[in-house]
Amino acid sequence: RLPRVSLSEEEVFEVLQGAGIYENKWTALRELLQNAVDATVIRIWLCHKDELVGEENSPISKTFLSLARKYPVEIRIQPEASDKEGWRAAVILIKDQGCGISRSTFEKMLRVGSGGEEQRQEVIDQMPEWMKPSGAFGLGLQSAFFLGASQLEFTTRSLLDNTEAQLTIPSPLGGMRGFAKYKKLPYNPGREYGTELSFRMEWKVEKMKTAYERNIGFLFSWALGPDPLSLSDESKLLPEDSEWAQLLKELAEFSQHSPCCLRWAFGGDAMKEMTVEENPRQHQWYDSQEGIVLSCVFGDEWHRKFDMLYRYQVIGHWGFHW
DSSP states (O other), rough: OOOOOOOOOHHHHHHOOOOSSSSSHHHHHEEEEEEHHHHHHHHHHHHHHGOOOOGOSSSHHHHHHHHHTTTEEEEEEEEEOOOOOOEEEEEEEEEOOOSSSOHHHHHTTTTTTTOOOHHHEEEEEEEGGGOOOSSSSOOOOGGGGGTSSSSSEEEEOOTOOOOEEEEEEOOOTTTTOOOOEEOOOOTTSOOOOOOEEEEEEEEEEOOOSHHHHHHHHHHHHHHOOOOOOGSSSTTTTTTTHHHHHHHHHHHHHHHHOOOEEEEEEETTTTOOSSOOOOOOTEEEETTTTTEEEEEEEESTTTTTEEEEEEEEEEEEEEEEOO
16 A cells, blocks of 8 residues: 655644735634625525526625625624733624534535535535635635634524534644534524624734824725724723734725625624715726626825725725825
């Protein structure tokens, strides 16, 4: 018998962490949000595909965007005490009303780069090209480990097989060595379809050093409408934290092009919408042959911002300031 080439899972994951896949750790958070949006879009296709016909079958159609707004994605940042001096800790919760995670999908997502689960893939194959999940980085839910999470906890109800379950996925680098748990829950007709993901993370507090960080609210207000730093009454608790500013930046940028509303809260705050329903300064055009959306935001007389998108992901960006 010929010997096989084998790879250490721990070492491979360490290589991925150091490969510069993400610009910074908060970019990984955007992929987790994108996973929630992808699951939501799959649900829209399963439940409303008869409404997406003719001119309404496009990523900028009023019908599609109206449907997407009915299934918001929520993120809550719950601060906790850290044992490390100069560090902050928080539990991150991301909740969607998407297609959920079936048992077979759960088994597939434990293997990075293994491809999609067959039943879910059959649904995706029937979807229009512009509507299919983006799979921007291909690491999926494993992205949370790039944020320093030691374990992922899920509660889910799947639209694909109508199962309800609690899932636990520990980090491949932790003491559990990646051994995941799947616990089927008793059927509860009141439980909504979708998934809630939670994990704990810590970050070292670094004071804002650049004018860009100190003026992040101004820089985004002309493009997004509301100032992201003013969305939480409690954000003043972290005024000098550079990491906090970077987190808000990622949320603000993600919300700008997400078809789903992004609702978020800090601590015990009520949920607030970051997504602007209609921005009179934003204009979009869709090329059905290439599947590309061109988005233009006209700020004041000194600013213009152009983004080219494919499956909700920015593939080109131009900004003009004079």
